[in-house]
Amino acid sequence: MLIETAQKTRSAARKLAVLSAEAKNQAIEAIARSLEVAAPEIVAANREDCRQAEADGIAKPLYNRLKMDETKLKGAIAGLRDVGKLPDPVGATQIRRELDEGLILRRVSCPLGVLGVVFEARPDAVIQISALAIKSGNGVILKGGKEATNSCRELVKAIRAGLAQTAVNPDAVQLLTTREEIIELLRLDEYVDLIIPRGSNSFVRFVQDNTRIPVLGHADGIxxxxxxxxxxxxxxxxxxxxxxxxxxxxxxxxxxxxxxxxxxxxxxxxxxxxxxxxxxxxxxxxxxxxxxxxxxxxxxxxxxxxxxxxxxxxxxxxxxxxxxxxxxxxxxxxxxxxxxxxxxxxxxxxxxxxxxxxxxxxxxxADGFRYGFGAEVGISTQKMPPRGPVGLEGLVTYKYQLVGDGHIVATYAGKDAKPFTHRDL
CATH class of the missing domain: 3.40.309.10 (Aldehyde Dehydrogenase; Chain A, domain 2)
Structure with a gap:
């Protein structure tokens, strides 16, 4: 059942969330090497997907997105390595403020948890999304378009093989292959923290109407x-x-x-x-x-x-x-x-x-790579952030950490209340 897959992804994501930047970068490099080794199998699987898609009368724009030859794969691997060179978005201190002497507040960036990404027949998205998820400390459950099923299987197989040689549990990256699993994924609000749909306007609306999980995405690109x-x-x-x-x-x-x-x-x-x-x-x-x-x-x-x-x-x-x-x-x-x-x-x-x-x-x-984000999980046209190409910064949230020394609120209440210092450090 998909719930078991989601549980494994959640568990792997929690361990990934606390890994060092060096460990995550080593995982990304291991994935790059694994993809290079598996390139013949990946390209062959993509040829089969393209052959079948042509027989089914796929539209030319979709065919262009589906096709992944040696050159396109090399470019995607180069983009993967570019993500590894980016600053770690996790653990950054956004606010450091003294509320009173010995009472220090910090706002620190942290991973979202588990991403559910449903995307069109575009195999290179598997590489981009996996790289961004690992770098930002998130687990990811991927579902590609049916036309790219063979390509996605070979890509995720290579990605997981690369991760198996590192501190990152391969369960951090999972692949779904059937349409029925999409509905099940949308119901996993206990385990999935964000859904990112990439597809038609009607598909994005369908996702928004059928889940309680927050949804990030854009519909049409007019x-x-x-x-x-x-x-x-x-x-x-x-x-x-x-x-x-x-x-x-x-x-x-x-x-x-x-x-x-x-x-x-x-x-x-x-x-x-x-x-x-x-x-x-x-x-x-x-x-x-x-x-x-x-x-x-x-x-x-x-x-x-x-x-x-x-x-x-x-x-x-x-x-x-x-x-x-x-x-x-x-x-x-x-x-x-x-x-x-x-x-x-x-x-x-x-x-x-x-x-x-x-x-x-x-x-x-208008592209995450061209903006210097390394890659993107998609483009968001919603008003609330993240907006536009969503790279690493869009895949982290933050938490408030407060450290005191026996401080209590009663000290700062009532007619003899002590004032806060509220001094940025």
Whole structure:
């Protein structure tokens, strides 16, 4: 039963939580070496997953995420080692305060406990999530997409083999393989401290509606680039192209391009030609189609995450109209402005309600690795922290530790109450 697996993970996590940074880093390096040894088996398992997925008619964006060749595996292992180089997020003193002489309060970071991570058919997520979990002192129960079952099995097998040579109990990393186990996992509020779903909007909603465990995640990645009237056209074209085609299946690729009406006649023909050269299907509103011929955009397009070479385009009359469109139709993931007007840029960055708001750069930078987090367990679009790419800092909480010498509250109550010093140390 899954409850027994969760109990083992909880037990392993409690021991992992108190290990030194050196011990955790040794475990991460052992995993890296184990993955390198097992690379032929991992790549072969992934080929089988890809073959079956193609036979089942998998969508191209999902296939691109599923595929893990030797190069992609090497990159994931390099990212794993990068996590090992990061500062230990556990045991950091956030507050050290004297309440009174001899009565010292500390707020200290500590692991969450056990993570339950349900993710799409993306095998490299197994490596990223396992590395972040171990570095942050957490156990993790993984459930990958059914298309990646063979790949995930080989990856977790190698990870656990690596951990077996270290102070970290291999039970700290577990793998689920059936859809039925997801429902059971969501009921384990006694053993699992945080659920991180990575998938479609409907799946994230399903998870939120079927568990009492706190849920961290984002649903759609409906990202925008707004090209302001003061944009540098050459610069804006570069940013637009990269934001869409560098990896269109990613959640931080733009799905809608907004263009100020004063620059549209100059900018739109240039950028549209570039997009069409790259095979991007363009869908535009009425004003857009008066300048460049393309398919008509519908109301549904403004609400759609394509994760493919499809882009909707809208011409707006002002900066405020662009911001209003984004805050109405966006998903709170990442939105960018191209402009040479610093005041317009600051207004955009202040008023757009998203986890990431960029100026004159590609939305594809919204990524834990690119932010220097080493890796990420996912991206959160919720308002409460953690928000945006969730790395190590998002996987720890804190506890208050108070040390006294026979201090009692009665001393500080009543008409003769002694005052607190409340002095930060």
């Amino acid at each position: 990202c925008h680039l707004y090209v302001d009237k003061s944009a540098d056209i050459e610069k804006a074209v570069k940013v637009a192209i990269d934001s869409k085609i560098q990896y269109p299946a990613a959640c931080n690729a733009i799905e809608t391009l907004l263009i100020h009406e004063e620059i549209a006649a100059k900018f739109l023909p240039i950028v549209a030609a570039k997009f069409q050269e790259k095979g991007v299907e363009l869908r535009g509103d009425e004003k857009t189609r008066e300048i460049v011929s393309m398919k008509e955009a519908t109301a549904e397009d403004w609400e759609t995450e394509y994760t493919d070479l499809i882009l909707s385009i809208k011409i707006v009359e002002s900066l405020s109209a662009a911001i209003a469109h984004i805050n109405t139709h966006g998903s709170g993931h990442t939105d960018a402005i191209a402009t040479e007007d610093p005041e317009a840029a600051q207004t955009f960055m202040d008023l757009v309600d998203a986890a990431g708001v960029f100026h004159n750069c590609s939305t594809r930078f």
